[in-house]
Amino acid sequence: xxxxxxxxxxxxxRDSAYERNVFINCPFDDEYTPIFEAIVFTIEACGFRPxxxxxxxxxxxxxxYKILDLIASCRLSIHDLSRTELDRVSTLPxxxxxxxxxxxxxxxxxxxxxxxxxxxxxDRDRFRFQxxxxxxxxxxxxxxxxxxxxxxxxxxDWLRSETGRTDxxxxxxxxxxxxxFRTDLPAICERFELDISALTFDDFxxxxxxxxxxxxxx
Numbered sequence: 001x002x003x004x005x006x007x008x009x010x011x012x013x014r015d016s017a018y019e020r021n022v023f024i025n026c027p028f029d030d031e032y033t034p035i036f037e038a039i040v041f042t043i044e045a046c047g048f049r050p051x052x053x054x055x056x057x058x059x060x061x062x063x064x065y066k067i068l069d070l071i072a073s074c075r076l077s078i079h080d081l082s083r084t085e086l087d088r089v090s091t092l093p094x095x096x097x098x099x100x101x102x103x104x105x106x107x108x109x110x111x112x113x114x115x116x117x118x119x120x121x122x123d124r125d126r127f128r129f130q131x132x133x134x135x136x137x138x139x140x141x142x143x144x145x146x147x148x149x150x151x152x153x154x155x156x157d158w159l160r161s162e163t164g165r166t167d168x169x170x171x172x173x174x175x176x177x178x179x180x181f182r183t184d185l186p187a188i189c190e191r192f193e194l195d196i197s198a199l200t201f202d203d204f205x206x207x208x209x210x211x212x213x214x215x216x217x218x
Contacts, residue, residue: 017049022159023074024052025100026122027083037204038148039078041178042155044208046168048076054201071104072114076162078155079104080122082146120158122151149175181211 022043026036043050051074053067071077079101101121108117121141142158144151153171160168169177188207189196199207 018073019075020048021051021074021076022048023070023077023104024050024080025077025097025104026052026080027097028054029083032080032083034148035080035144035146035151038152038178039155040201040205041181041208042152042174043159044205045174045177045212046156046159047165048159050205052201067100068103071100071107072111075116076118076120076159077104078120078122080144081141082122082124082144118162120155122154148178152178181208184211 024036024039024043026032026039028036040050051070053063053070055070079097081097081101083097101119104117104119107114111117122144123141124143124146142154144154152175156168156171156174159165168174185207186196188194188211189199192207192210194203194207
């Protein structure tokens with residue numbers, strides 16, 4: 001009987017930017033996009049590097065191995081459980097986000113060089129998680145109330161606290177910068193011939209990075 005072909009587990013090496021990489025575990029749907037983009041902007045504006053599954057589009061990658069690689073390459077992670085609910089179409093729960101949080105927790109507990117990992121766990125409110133994933137009781141869960149501005153403040157405060165950096169602007173300043181960026185985004189897309197209604201993760205990240213550089217002022 002012939003053996004079935006299976007994907008080989010990739011060899012994982014620590015990314016040289018491990019200390020500033022921030023893995024984002026969240027839903028990728030239109031409803032969540034405003035929060036996702038606000039989080040990406042804040043990470044980049046604080047001087048860190050946003051990483052998510054959308055940063056790799058290679059169809060030959062096994063999805064789980066891709067997630068494992070990304071998690072292992074990031075000391076910092078944001079896990080948003082706010083969409084852990086019944087899917088409107090299938091009526092089944094969406095458990096990808098809790099699964100990836102579990103992988104990250106295991107990585108920190110058992111990875112020889114991953115013990116310094118730090119997480120920001122989001123939900124719509126601080127105590128909802130207790131009804132569907134009570135095993136993470138004791139973790140400090142933050143709420144964003146489905147508001148991008150709240151997410152910006154929580155991400156900024158977490159990065160400031162975890163790194164001790166003193167050059168990160170305050171939450172209100174960061175929120176104001178994001179409003180300015182959103183105002184300028186159509187012009188940026190026009191300048192670089194990007195379709196604002198169909199920006200890829202890399203396109204959006206490029207726009208953010210470019211807006212944050214002195215080049216933008218020229």
